[in-house]
Amino acid sequence: MPTHDLSLHQDSRPTSTGTPVDDSPPSFQVRLVVNGRPRTLKLDTRTTLLDALREHLQLWGTKxxxxxxxxxxxxxxxxxxxxxxxxxLAVMHEGSEVTTIEGLGTPAQMHPMQAAFVRHDGFQCGYCTPGQICSAVGALRELREGVPSHATPDLQAQPLRSPEEMRERMSGNLCRCGAYSNIQAAIADAAEASR
Structure with a gap:
């Protein structure tokens, strides 16, 4: 009857020669600029960017x-x-600049979109708010760059900031509380202020 060497590390398995083999998942060093600060993380290659932000950098605003x-x-x-x-995956963004809600502004010096959300009461429970705000900032940039959406009537024309355009652009951000009308008002306010 074969005997088992119980002294081997849990993550190691013996080879045919009895030498332990490291079974730990492959890791990769990832360099990012997060909220203006260079960061280097050693991550399992399967780590999502979300988990890198939340679990490794303690940026819990991204939900x-x-x-x-x-x-x-x-x-x-x-x-x-x-x-x-x-x-x-985080490894897909080597050298990228990542901006989370924490990098947009602070309570003392809010980003215009954050201030508009406060003015228009664009949140209730607040869980979706960081994603809503980051998405709105990105959507307004798309508009400035002339990127059309599904709701753009004329693909050759400069997209307008119509309510239909903004609803389409923000359709990937859900709010269980149903604060959509206030969110739309906040985005329209911030868009007008940025003109």
Whole structure:
């Protein structure tokens, strides 16, 4: 009857020669600029950008909602573009600039979109608010750059800031409390202020 060496590390398994083999998942060093600050993280290659932000950098403003890219609570800006961080691996963003809600502004010096959300009461429970705000900032940038949406009537024309445009652009961000009318008012206010 074979004997088992119980002194081997849990994450190691013996080879045919009895030498332990490291079974730990592969890790990768990822360099990011997060909220203007260079950061280097050693991560399991399967770590999502969301988990890197929350679990490794303690930036809890970016929320884990559905973890399937359906609710938008995890929205952050990567190189100025809004993405669902739960669907993107951190290693895919080597050298990228990541902006979370914490990097947009502070309570003492809010980003114009944050201030508009406060003025228009664009939140209730607040869970979706960081993703809503980051998404709105990204949507206004898309408009400035002339990126059309599904609701754009003429793809050759400069998209307008119509309510239909903004509802379409924000459709990936869900609010269980139903504060949509106030969110739309806040975005319209911030868009007008940025003209």
């Amino acid at each position: 884990k909602g559905c973890d399937h890219g359906q609710c938008g609570a995890c929205t952050a800006l990567v190189d100025g573009r809004r993405i669902n961080t739960c669907l993107s």
